[in-house]
Amino acid sequence: MKRLIVTADDFGFNSKINRGIIDxxxxxxxxxxxxxxxxxxxxxxxYLAKENPRLEIGLHLDLDTFFNIDxxxxxxxxxSMTPPPLDEVEKEIKRQIEIFKSTGLILDHITSxxxxxxxxxxxxxxxxxxxxxxxxxxxxxxxFYNSIEEYNYLYNILKQNDIVSTEHFIExxxxxxxxxxxxxxxxxxxxxxxxxxxxxxxxxxCSSELKNYLRxxxxxxxxxxxxx
Numbered sequence: 662m663k664r665l666i667v668t669a670d671d672f673g674f675n676s677k678i679n680r681g682i683i684d685x686x687x688x689x690x691x692x693x694x695x696x697x698x699x700x701x702x703x704x705x706x707x708y709l710a711k712e713n714p715r716l717e718i719g720l721h722l723d724l725d726t727f728f729n730i731d732x733x734x735x736x737x738x739x740x741s742m743t744p745p746p747l748d749e750v751e752k753e754i755k756r757q758i759e760i761f762k763s764t765g766l767i768l769d770h771i772t773s774x775x776x777x778x779x780x781x782x783x784x785x786x787x788x789x790x791x792x793x794x795x796x797x798x799x800x801x802x803x804x805f806y807n808s809i810e811e812y813n814y815l816y817n818i819l820k821q822n823d824i825v826s827t828e829h830f831i832e833x834x835x836x837x838x839x840x841x842x843x844x845x846x847x848x849x850x851x852x853x854x855x856x857x858x859x860x861x862x863x864x865x866x867c868s869s870e871l872k873n874y875l876r877x878x879x880x881x882x883x884x885x886x887x888x889x
Contacts, residue, residue: 671697
């Protein structure tokens with residue numbers, strides 16, 4: 662049986678995205694979401710999370726200030742400072758974790774905006790902090806890296822710290838994605854209102870045809886918690 666986590670990123674960004682994510686959970690296939698603690702919709706998102714206890718909540722780290730980002734494609738170009746301010750990165754990760762923990766929500770996993778946490782130096786810091794805070798799941802995927810050796814090295818760091826991740830990662834909805842080969846996978850999506858691409862992803866999450874297809878193919882919807 663295939664097992665699939667459907668994660669909605671950007672919870673807490675603003676009210677329109679918050680509403681879209683909740684609709685994608687209540688009426689669709691979203692099982693998990695990643696929460697910004699730095700954006701305008703944060704307080705509303707906490708309220709909505711507590712109203713929907715079956716929706717797993719993780720932290721969506723916002724470390725963009727440390728990087729140059731090509732926003733046209735959402736990709737990291739490089740560090741914004743030389744040398745990289747790793748001590749400041751560590752402080753900021755801890756600050757955002759503490760804000761999250763102050764909400765009373767359970768922090769089930771960590772992802773990040775623009776996948777900045779996957780930069781090797783950041784990832785090593787994050788694993789150490791996650792172990793300190795007993796956070797047991799972090800997003801990690803092969804496609805981010807130029808070499809399988811670098812991915813394998815970081816995956817082994819996860820294992821050494823008793824942290825889990827899915828074996829496979831799917832970057833958003835596209836034709837055939839859930840037919841890819843995997844035992845367990847995370848599918849990243851960005852449902853919301855107010856932007857056409859987000860509304861398209863919301864429709865995809867709530868598709869009755871999709872839900873029927875998942876049943877027919879015996880694909881089980883799970884959360885990061887179930888990986889543990």
